[in-house]
Amino acid sequence: MIVENNVPLQPYNSFGIVARAQNLVRIASEADVAELRADPRWRDAPRFVLGGGSNIVLTGDVKPLVLKVEIKGLRLVEETPRAWIVEAGAGEIWHDAVQWMLEHGYPGLENLALIPGTVGGAPVQNIGAYGVELQDRFDSLDAIDLDTGRSFTLDAAQCAFGYRDSVFKHVRSGPNDFGLSGRALITRVRFRLPKPWKAVVGYLDLERKMGETGNFTPSATDVFDWVCAIRRAKLPDWRVLGNAGSFFKNPTVTPEQCADIIARDPKIVHYPMDDGSIKLAAGWLIDACGWKGKSVGNAGVYERQALVLVNRGGLENPVTGGEVMTLAKAIQTSVYERFGIRLEPEPVVV
Known part of the structure; x- marks a missing residue:
């Protein structure tokens, strides 16, 4: 060491x-x-x-x-009539792991292609995209308690997954609190990929791809390719234009709150949730407040997707964390003043 x-x-x-x-x-x-x-x-x-x-x-x-x-490794742990259980080291690049599974005949994560980051970060954030969240394909993970040095394993219930949330994002505040922020180092993650495989294509952009191609029975590889194409068209490559992906969580409101907003802004993008709440598109809210393409110093709002904040200074004159947070707070204020909604950042501020 x-x-x-x-x-x-x-x-x-x-x-x-x-x-x-x-x-x-x-x-x-x-x-x-x-x-x-x-x-x-x-x-x-x-x-x-x-x-x-x-x-x-x-x-x-x-x-x-x-x-x-930087823990590596990819392997099939078990195959049952109902699922493949695949394990990945926490240091594996997420997109590379998704691609490896697909190439080896273990589909199920194709909707999460091209999400930046590593495998170990995926359960922390409960990443999700195009109709699939990590919790939908999660089996278990191994981690080490940095305070005691002991290894432990958690299943989905113990991870307490929520929308872009998990037990790993919460600080332990008492003896009965299981918050693991700052305490746990994830070493390996196992995915339960259901059999038989079924395409998840209910998301609008994927429905459009089916219409454009005339392919209404896509394979897992087709969905993977479509997701990659959609993300590349909408989102900047962080290796070219620095960013942290979607900067704000999509807020949820009650049906009554949504109806009130629709009465004032009929075009607001919204999605009904299984629990009866309504999810609003944070990018639409930010765009409606006029932020798309605007900048504060070298921190800017991406021209193609208002949900993404970018580093306009590049490597020569890079953005500072202070500029990013100043822009983020200005956006939050605008959205609250217009819609009465508080946007919550996705990234961890260090």
């Missing part, structure tokens, strides 16, 4: 924000965590777990010890 000092973090966050880790250690196996805990210099040090850096906004240098998760 080597602890690196004064490490640039610009390559490790998809926004391309310039920041440094005072100390960083690369975790390639569970043994690396054990070795770290055995070292008296680092056993009780504050820690920050870093995966693909696709869902964070760095507002300055990171003083806690950065644990850069």
Whole structure:
């Protein structure tokens, strides 16, 4: 185990924000965590777990010890008449893992193609896109309690998945609280991919693809290709234009609240949910407030999708975390003043 000092973090966050880790250690196996805990210099040090850096906004240098998760591995664990159980190391690139499963005959995650980040970050955020959420395909995960060094396994119920939420995003506040933010390092994730496979194509953009192609019985590869094409047309490649993907969660309101908004703004994009609530399109709300294409310093709202904030300064004059959060707060204020709705950011602010 080597602890690196004064490490640039610009390559490790998809926004391309310039920041440094005072100390960083690369975790390639569970043994690396054990070795770290055995070292008296680092056993009780504050820690920050870093995966693909696709869902964070760095507002300055990171003083806690950065644990850069780089655990690899992809394998079929079990096959039953009802599902394939596939395991992936937490350090695997998410899109590459989805593609590997598809190529090896294990479909089910194709709707989540091209989402940036690593496998370990997927359950933290309960990622979702085009009609599928991670919890729909989740089996279990392995993690290490950084306070005790003990390994443990969680199933879906124990992960307490919600909309872009999980137990890993909550801080433990009492003896009966199971919040794992800052305590758990995810090492491996297992997916339950149902058999027989069935295409999930109820999302509007995918329905359009079926109409355009005349293909109304798409294969998993067809859905994968369509999702990739849709995302590339709508969203910027973070390697070209730094961003953290969708910056705000789509808010949910009661039917009464939605009816009140529709009375004032009939064109608002909204979707009924299974629990009776109504989900509103945050991108539409932001666009309606006139933010698409606007900037604060080198932080901007993407021209093609108002839900995405981007780094307009590139590598030469990169955006700062302060500029990103100033823009985000200005957007939140505008949306609240017009619609009475508080937008909640998706990324973790460090």
